[in-house]
Amino acid sequence: MTPAARRRKREPAKRTRNGQRPARRPLPKAPTGISGLDEITNGGLPRGRPTLVCGGAGCGKTLLAMEFLVRGAVEFDEPGVFMSFEETPDDLVENGRSLGFDLQQLSSRRRLLLEHVRIERTEMTEAGEYDLDGLFIRLGHAIDTIRAKRVVLDTIEMLFSGLSDRFLVRAELARLFRWLKKKGVTAIVTGEGDAGRLTRHGLEEYVSDCVILLDQRVLEQSATRRMRIIKYRGSAHGGNEMPFLIDDHGLSVLPITSLGLTHEVSTTLVSTGVAGLDGMFSKKGYFRGNSVLVSGTAGTGKSSLAAHFAEATCRRGERCLYFAFEEAASQIARNMRSIGIDLEPWMRRDLLRVHAQRPTALGLEAHLVAMHRHIEDWQPHVVIVDPVTNMTAIGSDTEVKAMLARLIDFMKMRQVTALFTSLTEGGRAPERTDLGVSSLMDVWMVLANLEMNGERNRTIQIVKARGMAHSNQVREFMMTDDGFQLVDVSRRLDGSVTIGSARGAQQRQGGE
């Protein structure tokens, strides 16, 4: 049976007065209020139905469930009951505090009810047939007491360890899920998985509408959390793993893969910050919302180019967010001052913010989430990531690429122009060492120090610039007290371009 057929079966088609069938409604949803989760579920969890949230120990099930209740109570006027089979109300209050939630206050305002169900096999003797009516009554009473619209059962599988009759527990659980639906509450039921199973006792068999799998794994010494919507009946969902983060704001999921390639394309232009470089682009700059990659070996001037771009942004009165993975803000400011770029006034005027952090301080996903959060909070016009290659220190190339793709999509959606610097290892062609990220970029420039005739000369070339023509020349530039200065092109008679002393000699000879 197709999902659509199932839905029709569940909700018999009503006919309107004129005898026509009403348009099929999408499944009503209850927003979770959790950053990003509502985007990837197209609006939230199935309203009035149970959702299973499963995963291994410590994967964040309880916190997700808790945030669902807290946001429901605070933001959507839907009080909630948290029925815990493991943690005591005191533990829950403590956990809530780590997310910035005051569960005690919500409880005293009757927006939240914490109910601890303790079921210990050693404390009871089983003598004859029984059922779980006591649990139903407690839950029902809790729901009625605060007129709850949301319920969390965390984790109900504890019943299996508390009671010996597995068949009975299974039958009662099936009854409980039917009862929850009848009550019309939106519920999260958590379950702990192991050894390739979603939950130890197959809770997924009872939950037909929505199943979310959480996962935490350690990759190269950094823990990353991921979420996957395994099932969402009657609703489109990406089956991809989404990274998520738990911090003192609660959970954030990165709704990246759901973005797609539907962003608006801008035709406005922004200056590169270097007059001569603007001239190498037929439109005299980057398109707003472009992603720009600047690659080169160490000491080729990547950060300087980034600083020029940052300064030009601030000069326009726009905000620039600078993620620095190698240097502290003060160090960047000092270095740039030496080439005539004074960033400090812009920092003081809060047009430039520098977030300096060691890449290894956080896991890859955590970085991405933190960057998202900064971008979302401050809404910068320009974002600089310097250098993006340091991300490889904390993830494999494919991961970095996927992460960048998400970040780029996210920024394009917001028309943020982004500049990434990329450190190329010496002796290797930049095309080989740029993680394959260049394909994600709209503009790619390569900086190089050319050693020839006993001197090193700085060159820049535009490898690509989507949507506009650009110079095909390898241009020489100099790092002066006034920053990045492109040197006029000098040609030999055969048309080839000369640089460095050869250019000087040629110019003295009266060439071009």
Added chain:
Amino acid sequence: MTHGARRTWRLRLYVAGQTPKSITALANLKRLCEDHLAGRYRIEIVDLVKRPQLARRDEIVVIPTLVRQLPPPLRKIIGDLSNQEKVLVGLDMLPARREA
């Protein structure tokens, strides 16, 4: 004599309405008490359908649940009490042979 044998036993049976299991449990309990505690027991029936708030207070999950309040310590038996042996052991109702 087993401990507390001379004192009056206070037993509380939690039910949820007049279900077959509840009726069976009460009948089983009465018969056991008459056989072993004649004249020294009191049974209180708590119907959680009527007083749902007590389910939380007394930590009841399973129906029927029998709680021995006196003599201490508190003991819990779940089920319709049809397994007489288990009830007797669970409630510590059998005379302890060592002391006999």
